[in-house]
Amino acid sequence: MDHWEQAIALHGHACCLLAVGYRAAEVALGEFAQMGIATDDLAAIVENRTCAVDAIQAVCRTTLGNGRLRVRDSGKYVFTIGNPKSGKGVRVALKAGILSRPGPEFTALMERVANQEADAEERARFYAWQEPLMRFLLEAGAEEIFEVAPVDFSFSRERLGLVTAVCDRCGEEVATVYIRQLAGGEMLCPACAQASTND
Ligand SMILES: [Zn+2]
Numbered sequence: 001m002d003h004w005e006q007a008i009a010l011h012g013h014a015c016c017l018l019a020v021g022y023r024a025a026e027v028a029l030g031e032f033a034q035m036g037i038a039t040d041d042l043a044a045i046v047e048n049r050t051c052a053v054d055a056i057q058a059v060c061r062t063t064l065g066n067g068r069l070r071v072r073d074s075g076k077y078v079f080t081i082g083n084p085k086s087g088k089g090v091r092v093a094l095k096a097g098i099l100s101r102p103g104p105e106f107t108a109l110m111e112r113v114a115n116q117e118a119d120a121e122e123r124a125r126f127y128a129w130q131e132p133l134m135r136f137l138l139e140a141g142a143e144e145i146f147e148v149a150p151v152d153f154s155f156s157r158e159r160l161g162l163v164t165a166v167c168d169r170c171g172e173e174v175a176t177v178y179i180r181q182l183a184g185g186e187m188l189c190p191a192c193a194q195a196s197t198n199d
């Protein structure tokens, strides 16, 4: 499987936003090859939580589970990808106007489809409408669709709590950093602690 196929396999379908993330990842990998930056332990800070993020995870191997993906949602198609060890990275930003190329109503329909507000006819219309844009995103020169800039890259992983204890109410194991102690000494998981305040 090539990288595009890997992105589709993770995401479940091909779409124009997946293409945005795929091309951003490919552009970053190309820059790293030129700059001589190792690409085996990349990390990514993504500024949206759209289909595009699945392509970043699939291509750059920066995933929620391996702790090398940070979502800093600002509603922008901006992806900062880098090597935390060397402190070198690139910021890849989608140029303004690219996603509205199909027409001014395109992103409004995309928003409805993405939020499961569109009916079957609208969904079919959207997927047919987005096809030429997706092709364009896959085939256009990088400089046509992105602003790319080298950046100093710092990435600190969020600490994981893996030491667990058993909740005094539900009996389920929970990371101790999440346990809340009630005045009476009971040690509760967040859900049971929340329920106890509603008693
Ligand atoms: Zn998608």
Ligand SMILES: [Zn+2]
Binding pocket: 167, 168, 169, 170, 171, 172, 188, 189, 190, 191, 192, 193
């Ligand atoms: Zn509990």
